[in-house]
Structure formats: C-alpha cells, structure tokens
Amino acid sequence: MTATAAPRVTVAEDSVLLREGLCRLLAEAGFEVVAAVGDGEQLLQAVGADQPDIVVADVRMPPTHSDEGLRAALVIRARWPSVAVLVLSQYVEERYATDLLAGDTRGVGYLLKDRVADVDTFVDALHRVREGGTALDPEVxxxxxxxxxxxxxxxxxxxxxxxxxxxxxxxxxxxxxxxxxxxxxxxxxxxxxxxxxxxxxxxxxxxxxxxxxxxxxxxx
CATH class of the missing domain: 1.10.10.10 (Winged helix-like DNA-binding domain superfamily/Winged helix DNA-binding domain)
Known part of the structure; x- marks a missing residue:
C-alpha cells in the first residue's frame, strides 16, 4: 500500500522565531516544509522553484512591512492557481480579506496570527484551503x-x-x-x-x- 505524500508547504514570515516555530509546527502536523523565506520576493522565487501545495504567508513583510506578503499572495494566485494560499495577519484588516477573495475564491484563507496557537484550528484551516475550500478568521x-x-x-x-x-x-x-x-x-x-x-x-x-x-x- 502506497503512503499518501505529505502536503508540501512554503512558509513566508520575516520573524525568524515565528518562522522556525511555524516550520516545526507544520512538520509535527505531517506537512513537508519545502522552503521558509523572509520576504515577498523570496516567496515568489520559492514558489516558482518548488510548486508547493500550500503557501503560508505573513501579510506584512520587508521592505516596508505594509502589504508585501499579501501582494505576493495575489501574484501566486494569478500565476500558480493550483497553489493554495493561507495568509496570516496580526490584526483584523478586512480590505486584505476582500483583496484575497476578489478573484478565484477556492483554496484561500485569511487568519489572525493568534489563531496559530490553536494548533487544531490552524491545521484544519490548512487542510481546508489545500482541498479547495476557504478559511476566514472568526474575528474577521x-x-x-x-x-x-x-x-x-x-x-x-x-x-x-x-x-x-x-x-x-x-x-x-x-x-x-x-x-x-x-x-x-x-x-x-x-x-x-x-x-x-x-x-x-x-x-x-x-x-x-x-x-x-x-x-x-x-x-x-
């Protein structure tokens, strides 16, 4: 019997501690982290090279710490529509959720970073977007x-x-x-x-x- 391949994930987060924590959490939950990067440009390069199943990206990343992660996520949605995207935000920002859902709404999620601490909820959201569903944070x-x-x-x-x-x-x-x-x-x-x-x-x-x-x- 052939084992099911682990979902492949690319992580984009500029905080080294949070990035390492996400990678460890994902590995323990049965995901394969194929790349972990710290800014939007590196994220696009990594997705182009690795074609992961899922991207987990912070909304705010260098150099301006405004919406680089979100803009990279929108590019990924356009260039690689088969790649599911789950973005993380420190605060509720409805316009980011609106931007993310403005096109194809399959395989997309928007969660607050605090939600990552609830491992079951976070992992469920990842599986949901990977399977083509949506995952919006309850606070949003x-x-x-x-x-x-x-x-x-x-x-x-x-x-x-x-x-x-x-x-x-x-x-x-x-x-x-x-x-x-x-x-x-x-x-x-x-x-x-x-x-x-x-x-x-x-x-x-x-x-x-x-x-x-x-x-x-x-x-x-």
Whole structure:
C-alpha cells in the first residue's frame, strides 16, 4: 500500500522565531516544509522553484512591512492557481480579506496570527484551503457581520440565517454548522437555501454560492 505524500508547504514570515516555530509546527502536523523565506520576493522565487501545495504567508513583510506578503499572495494566485494560499495577519484588516477573495475564491484563507496557537484550528484551516475550500478568521467574520447589520444587502436575513452565514464564512461544513448551533443538518440546509434566495444567488452558481454569500458580507 502506497503512503499518501505529505502536503508540501512554503512558509513566508520575516520573524525568524515565528518562522522556525511555524516550520516545526507544520512538520509535527505531517506537512513537508519545502522552503521558509523572509520576504515577498523570496516567496515568489520559492514558489516558482518548488510548486508547493500550500503557501503560508505573513501579510506584512520587508521592505516596508505594509502589504508585501499579501501582494505576493495575489501574484501566486494569478500565476500558480493550483497553489493554495493561507495568509496570516496580526490584526483584523478586512480590505486584505476582500483583496484575497476578489478573484478565484477556492483554496484561500485569511487568519489572525493568534489563531496559530490553536494548533487544531490552524491545521484544519490548512487542510481546508489545500482541498479547495476557504478559511476566514472568526474575528474577521464577526466584524463584517457587525457592519453588515447596518447595511441594506443583508437586512433581509433572520438572526439564525446570520449565524449560519457567519459559520459558513469561517469554512464550516453543514455538519459542522449543525454541531455549532445544536440543530439538525436538515435545518441548516433550509437556512442556507433561504440565505441563497435572499441574496439572489441562483442554483446555476453551484457550490461557489457558499463563498459568494460570504463575499456579500465583504461587499456590504
């Protein structure tokens, strides 16, 4: 029986201590770290050379420590669409999440750095984006939800539909949402159907309706 190959990861983080900690954590979780770099330019070179399965990148890196990591992530999404990208940020910055989700929404994640300390959550997010899903930090979703309550596009959703949409945005499956809300999967499916209808997301959009619904948060 052939063993499943470990997911290959490139890490981009300018803090040496955090970079080494991420590499150790990933190795212990069963990933293969193929490169670990400290700035956006090195990240692009490493991805071009190694073609990893996943990139984990800090948003802010040298030389200006503004958005170099994010801009490198956007280039990776355009040049190598098969490479999943999970960006890490010290603070909630909704516009970065918006930029990251503006194109193809498959295989992309945005987490706060504090979330790395919750190893299970971090590893789950990595696997989710590698498999083509999305992973948005709950704090980002919470801020978007609070803002959306003052915005017209989502005004028609019920409180329970908002709860379901918030959990969808975090990347939970229907079963996961049912567990979080202590309801049946059938009830979750009805709520999601209601969300799609109220947000005018037709069946023709297929499975991407989940992500499109989250994008309505970001656009609100």
């Amino acid at each position: 979703v919470s801020q978007i939800l609070a803002r959306s309550r003052r915005s017209e596009p989502l005004a028609g959703l019920t409180p329970r539909e908002r709860d379901v949409l918030a959990l969808m945005a975090e990347g939970h499956s229907n079963a996961g949402i049912a567990d979080e809300l202590t309801v049946s999967e059938g009830a979750v499916e009805k709520h999601i159907s209601g969300i799609f209808g109220k947000l005018d997301l037709p069946a023709a959009d297929g499975g991407h309706r989940r992500v499109l619904a989250v994008l309505r948060y970001l656009e609100a």
